[in-house]
Amino acid sequence: MKTVSTAEAWTGTADCRNCAIRQSVLFARLDEPDFDAIHRQIDQYTFSPGSIVYSQDDAADAIFTIRTGLVKLTQYLPDGTQRIVRLLQSTDVIGLEALMLDRYEHAATALHTTEVCRIPSSVVRELLQRKPQLFNDLMARWHRAVSDCDRVITELSTGPARARVVRLLLWLAERKGDRQCDLFSREDLGALLGLTTETVSRTMAELKRQGWITEPRINLIVCDIDRLRAALG
Amino acid sequence: MKTVSTAEAWTGTADCRNCAIRQSVLFARLDEPDFDAIHRQIDQYTFSPGSIVYSQDDAADAIFTIRTGLVKLTQYLPDGTQRIVRLLQSTDVIGLEALMLDRYEHAATALHTTEVCRIPSSVVRELLQRKPQLFNDLMARWHRAVSDCDRVITELSTGPARARVVRLLLWLAERKGDRQCDLFSREDLGALLGLTTETVSRTMAELKRQGWITEPRINLIVCDIDRLRAALG
DNA sequence: CGCCCTGTTGATACGATTCAAATATCGTGG
DNA sequence: CCACGATATTTGAATCGTATCAACAGGGCG
Numbered sequence: 001m002k003t004v005s006t007a008e009a010w011t012g013t014a015d016c017r018n019c020a021i022r023q024s025v026l027f028a029r030l031d032e033p034d035f036d037a038i039h040r041q042i043d044q045y046t047f048s049p050g051s052i053v054y055s056q057d058d059a060a061d062a063i064f065t066i067r068t069g070l071v072k073l074t075q076y077l078p079d080g081t082q083r084i085v086r087l088l089q090s091t092d093v094i095g096l097e098a099l100m101l102d103r104y105e106h107a108a109t110a111l112h113t114t115e116v117c118r119i120p121s122s123v124v125r126e127l128l129q130r131k132p133q134l135f136n137d138l139m140a141r142w143h144r145a146v147s148d149c150d151r152v153i154t155e156l157s158t159g160p161a162r163a164r165v166v167r168l169l170l171w172l173a174e175r176k177g178d179r180q181c182d183l184f185s186r187e188d189l190g191a192l193l194g195l196t197t198e199t200v201s202r203t204m205a206e207l208k209r210q211g212w213i214t215e216p217r218i219n220l221i222v223c224d225i226d227r228l229r230a231a232l233g
Numbered sequence: 234m235k236t237v238s239t240a241e242a243w244t245g246t247a248d249c250r251n252c253a254i255r256q257s258v259l260f261a262r263l264d265e266p267d268f269d270a271i272h273r274q275i276d277q278y279t280f281s282p283g284s285i286v287y288s289q290d291d292a293a294d295a296i297f298t299i300r301t302g303l304v305k306l307t308q309y310l311p312d313g314t315q316r317i318v319r320l321l322q323s324t325d326v327i328g329l330e331a332l333m334l335d336r337y338e339h340a341a342t343a344l345h346t347t348e349v350c351r352i353p354s355s356v357v358r359e360l361l362q363r364k365p366q367l368f369n370d371l372m373a374r375w376h377r378a379v380s381d382c383d384r385v386i387t388e389l390s391t392g393p394a395r396a397r398v399v400r401l402l403l404w405l406a407e408r409k410g411d412r413q414c415d416l417f418s419r420e421d422l423g424a425l426l427g428l429t430t431e432t433v434s435r436t437m438a439e440l441k442r443q444g445w446i447t448e449p450r451i452n453l454i455v456c457d458i459d460r461l462r463a464a465l466g
Numbered sequence: 467c468g469c470c471c472t473g474t475t476g477a478t479a480c481g482a483t484t485c486a487a488a489t490a491t492c493g494t495g496g
Numbered sequence: 497c498c499a500c501g502a503t504a505t506t507t508g509a510a511t512c513g514t515a516t517c518a519a520c521a522g523g524g525c526g
Binding site: 393394428429431432435451 | 480481482483484491
């Protein structure tokens, strides 16, 4: 059995004013005084691959902004199998339900090394009082969550295995703005695509044989975007 | 070819104060003066099965509360096939993206006879100004949308055909608080479950043969809840 | 070095899709 | 109201794709 190999590390309070992704962040519209007021309450953490940001049913009192990395959100079915319902990366927010509920509805697990800012729900609520325009930003986050879900349904859970894998690769490459994408375990790929690890493995092998993708380093995939697109018909 | 057989009918302005589902509605927390101020801007419509509440990419300037009935939200894949991403019914809100975007992201189609209240985005925005606590209710709606999506992913898009059909029947019966559920076309069932109509048809036939369900009237399914649950393992 | 975990590959069985045809149902006009 | 054509549903047979079970290779770590 796999031990949850690695833990998270606290890496200081946030330096919001010099944040590299500040313009893309939930609080992008706040100004200096606001940041001064809140940044002490925002902690930064680094999670190594496989470590858990929060578990399903954990007490939920904070949301997290992903600064770098990749996170999966999983839910367990009654029969014990798990399914990945969303994949989140830089500038995405996870745990929004902490603003409504007192338990997280998913488990959030780092797939790559991931830096996050932990923002207590209380901070968000205070800011909402003072800056109602934050409503719009928050709503945009909810909207993004729904769009992501829609995409998982229509593109990653529909059609034959090859199409699902290809759509995922294209999506990851597109988000990276690159021909490349960093992948993760075949098991997680399966849980995301609704396939078994063996099927994912076979499909990837076939894509390589066709020359549509190459894997110069392990879990680093270089895509022939045009041919992959063509393969979707 | 199927003509879009039936149109919607305007059935008057809303009578919010005497609304049968008032306590479950987005504006549940508003008081009389608020309702007086807005109800003139809220129109009621009735859609018959198959008619379209709005289409993907239509100009989006209103959200809709479903009073009665059942609505599907569909999205088209690049290859032209469509997939149902959510099923909405009484007290649900559709078209929330109208508060953020100027186009609807899905097509919304009535599956059963459906009554809706059309609430212009401008009304929602005005109310948000005056009653910031409305934001919590709005956020709860977004949250419900995400939860619904999660359910479509984990329960309706995962596992073998039989399990998906059974989970859907149980879900519909549960929402109805009943052993019964009103179904819709096999084609739509397929689009919701990620299966072909033939597979759905066969699966339903098998469930009937096993005695897990009966269909006294067409599209009215009576479930043997316990046995269906047991069948899921 | 050896063990464990992950990924790969193979053989087989199962399940879903596909194509085709028959049947049932719905809507319409005579 | 019935008959007709159009549409939806059911069923069948063959094919294809995926899951399953099992064995094996490679890499990382103690």
